[in-house]
Amino acid sequence: MTSSAAVEAAPDTTYSITQLANEFGITTRTIRFYEDKGLLRPKRQGLTRIYSPRERVRLKLVLRGKRIGFSLAEIGEIMDMYDSEPGESGQLVYMLDELRKRRTMLQRRQRDIALTLQELDQIESQCRERLASMREAGARARSAAG
Amino acid sequence: MTSSAAVEAAPDTTYSITQLANEFGITTRTIRFYEDKGLLRPKRQGLTRIYSPRERVRLKLVLRGKRIGFSLAEIGEIMDMYDSEPGESGQLVYMLDELRKRRTMLQRRQRDIALTLQELDQIESQCRERLASMREAGARARSAAG
DNA sequence: ATTGACGTTTACGTAAACGTCAAGTAAGAT
DNA sequence: ATCTTACTTGACGTTTACGTAAACGTCAAT
Numbered sequence: 001m002t003s004s005a006a007v008e009a010a011p012d013t014t015y016s017i018t019q020l021a022n023e024f025g026i027t028t029r030t031i032r033f034y035e036d037k038g039l040l041r042p043k044r045q046g047l048t049r050i051y052s053p054r055e056r057v058r059l060k061l062v063l064r065g066k067r068i069g070f071s072l073a074e075i076g077e078i079m080d081m082y083d084s085e086p087g088e089s090g091q092l093v094y095m096l097d098e099l100r101k102r103r104t105m106l107q108r109r110q111r112d113i114a115l116t117l118q119e120l121d122q123i124e125s126q127c128r129e130r131l132a133s134m135r136e137a138g139a140r141a142r143s144a145a146g
Numbered sequence: 147m148t149s150s151a152a153v154e155a156a157p158d159t160t161y162s163i164t165q166l167a168n169e170f171g172i173t174t175r176t177i178r179f180y181e182d183k184g185l186l187r188p189k190r191q192g193l194t195r196i197y198s199p200r201e202r203v204r205l206k207l208v209l210r211g212k213r214i215g216f217s218l219a220e221i222g223e224i225m226d227m228y229d230s231e232p233g234e235s236g237q238l239v240y241m242l243d244e245l246r247k248r249r250t251m252l253q254r255r256q257r258d259i260a261l262t263l264q265e266l267d268q269i270e271s272q273c274r275e276r277l278a279s280m281r282e283a284g285a286r287a288r289s290a291a292g
Numbered sequence: 293a294t295t296g297a298c299g300t301t302t303a304c305g306t307a308a309a310c311g312t313c314a315a316g317t318a319a320g321a322t
Numbered sequence: 323a324t325c326t327t328a329c330t331t332g333a334c335g336t337t338t339a340c341g342t343a344a345a346c347g348t349c350a351a352t
Contacts, residue, residue, distance in 0.1 A: 018298070028299085033340060047300050047347080064258050069215040071338070081269050086276050093277070099270050106259050106266075112210050113252050113259075120252075123227050124245050130232050131239070164328070174329085179310060193317075193330050217308075 008053070015051040017042075024063060034062055037072050039079065069109070078102070154199065161197040163188075170209060180208055183218050185225070215255070224248070 017028045034040050035049075039062050042049040051059075058079060065075035081095055167174045180186050181195075185208050188195040197205075204225060211221035227241055 016298080027341080029342085030340065032300095037339095049299085064262065066339095067215070067255055067258050068262060069213070073338090078266075082265070086280075089277060089280050092273050092280075096270060096273050096277075099266050099273070103263060103266055106263055109213055110256065110259055112213050113256055116210065116214060117249060117252055119228070120224075120245050120249055124242060127238050127242050127245070131235060131242075134232075134235055134238075162328080173311080175312085176310065178330090183309095195329085212309095219308090 009056075011053060013053050015056055017049050017051070020051055020056060020059060024059065026063070031059065034059070034072070037076065039072060039076050068106070155202075157199060159199050161202055163195050163197070166197055166202060166205060170205065172209070177205065180205070180218070183222065185218060185222050214252070 015023075017031055021028045021031055031040065035042065040051075040055055040058055042051045042055050044050065061079060062072070062075050065078065066072075070078070077098075081098070084095075086092075161169075163174045163177055167177055177186065181188065186197075186201055186204055188197045188201050190196065207225060208218070208221050211224065212218075216224070223244075227244070230241075232238075
């Protein structure tokens with residue numbers, strides 16, 4: 001048991017490209033594409049790509065960002081923020097503003113999703129009503145025939 | 147004051163394509179594109195498109211669906227569910243299953259967003275720490291010079 | 293020695309969601 | 323009558339995010 005919340009792999013664990021592809025249900029082509037876009041920087045043994053736990057985490061972040069609806073470019077920017085060097089004060093202020101924007105956007109999406117979930121509930125209850133009344137009608141027909 | 151929650155326009159209100167485009171911050175091209183994809187069906191006066199409050203609501207739903215990350219095709223399917231005719235029982239059962247899938251997906255996205263918001267908070271507090279320590283250092287320098 | 297699994301690069305293909313002209317219509321103002 | 327403004331229909335262009343195919347290297351097992 002370590003002090004970290006999630007199960008962390010030993011820092012010297014490595015993964016092949018197909019291992020990661022299988023684990024996350026994507027293709028190796030996709031992983032190479034992300035590297036091309038600067039989202040991943042695996043080490044190499046000769047030509048072969050070697051992925052560390054850190055790269056694996058980055059890949060996970062990319063996939064989560066995608067599900068949320070960020071573009072790969074945006075995901076890159078956010079990850080860059082995370083491990084950027086301190087930099088000058090102006091840069092930090094700019095980052096804070098960017099963060100505020102993202103947060104606002106995400107909060108709006110939370111609302112959007114909540115609304116949509118409500119509507120799905122509505123549609124579902126309508127479905128169930130219809131089904132119930134159809135079954136009721138069927139039962140009446142059977143009992144009349146019996 | 148009507149009995150409905152949101153402010154509803156009189157049912158005979160109409161909108162032009164540019165009105166809607168301006169209201170929602172999109173282009174007329176986009177609106178026509180959605181029509182092309184079967185998401186909207188405005189009436190016509192000659193060639194000119196006339197949008198009812200109902201079409202406006204559909205457009206709103208499309209844009210919300212997009213923010214959530216649905217494809218236009220998915221959005222179409224969902225809206226079709228909403229105003230589909232009762233249909234046969236098998237169709238209803240299929241719909242219920244589809245609804246379950248969407249719900250699961252949306253709940254996952256809620257979690258994704260929550261996680262991302264937490265991480266943005268982390269990045270932000272790091273930013274603020276750095277800024278604070280930079281200002282402190284600046285203050286020391288000024289007081290030494292004074 | 294060959295087969296198969298896994299890896300590589302390069303390059304062209306594609307679907308989605310529009311953007312961007314081009315060329316024309318239709319209605320009202322000057 | 324023509325000018326402006328808003329609207330129309332094509333049709334081709336663009337970006338994003340990969341898919342797909344070709345052509346090749348590497349290593350273990352048969």
